[in-house]
Ligand code: SAH
């Protein structure tokens with residue numbers, strides 16, 4: 001018998017095709033979608049709205065798989081990190097960052113990353129492969145399993161309320177699978193995370209930004225980290241390929257499509273590198289030049305073994321933030337979470353340091 005088909009990661013249309021191939025009516029595909037994504041069911045024999053015969057037929061043809069949890073760590077601040085393994089043995093990390101009555105799940109899109117930002121732990125590990133849409137979606141499903149958040153709760157009562165695509169990998173180096181996964185995660189008949197609670201962060205793959213956001217309707221965060229090309233290229237080599245002008249022009253085009261959408265610019269505070277007042281002024285000038293409605297997110301640099309950058313002093317961060325605020329931009333400082341378990345931004349890695 002042919003290999004069973006994995007259902008997680010199929011689009012609604014693809015699932016309908018599979019059901020049609022079995023000779024079943026189309027409403028069965030809708031029910032199956034709900035079992036998988038609304039109820040979180042992984043066992044066909046428990047799908048009680050199906051006849052025993054159909055349950056067996058489904059089990060004979062399909063699988064519903066979660067990645068294996070290889071390790072799970074809980075930080076003193078309640079941030080949780082999972083090391084997940086897919087069927088070919090490849091691994092990624094996922095993080096849950098709780099707030100009082102809600103929280104964000106930070107998901108990965110690639111094993112490793114080819115962008116190679118100098119300050120990023122993930123970037124120090126070469127790209128191994130893209131994740132499939134199913135592997136991206138199933139990370140979030142593991143988080144729901146852990147917190148028992150099935151069936152999909154209403155928005156007001158969910159702990160896993162937000163998704164940030166800020167784990168390992170550059171989402172726009174894997175756009176097809178990321179877009180497909182985001183459509184599944186935000187589908188109202190299933191997991192139903194609202195689009196405005198999903199943020200995709202990119203290092204600035206300029207030509208792919210507008211389409212990805214138009215397709216998915218999620219929010220955009222851009223890892224800017226420097227106000228001019230010379231500096232940005234030094235810490236983010238991708239800037240040689242897509243310089244600041246191209247990235248910000250794409251941002252402008254995105255906001256032309258919908259004036260209400262703010263963009264978050266992530267800005268890592270690296271001691272003596274990009275944290276001067278001159279840098280703040282250059283940043284403000286850039287925002288004005290491209291007429292961007294922007295919010296900054298100042299990120300304290302999280303050190304990792306083998307990296308020589310140092311975090312900016314707290315005082316310098318607040319001086320920098322004040323300058324942006326005085327120019328009319330919100331500039332909250334991101335609180336580092338889960339540092340004790342290396343779960344904070346830029347610290348994720350799928351292998352031990354020795355490997
Ligand atoms: N590849 C995407 C998304 C994942 S990285 C991107 O780069 O945007 C998520 C955020 O963590 C990015 O803004 C990234 O620049 C930041 N980051 C990377 N290394 C970091 C570190 N050591 N300390 C703090 N933030 C870091």
Ligand code: SF4
Nearest residue numbers: 113115117120123203
């Ligand atoms: Fe890749 Fe983002 Fe890390 Fe840069 S910061 S190396 S794009 S994961």
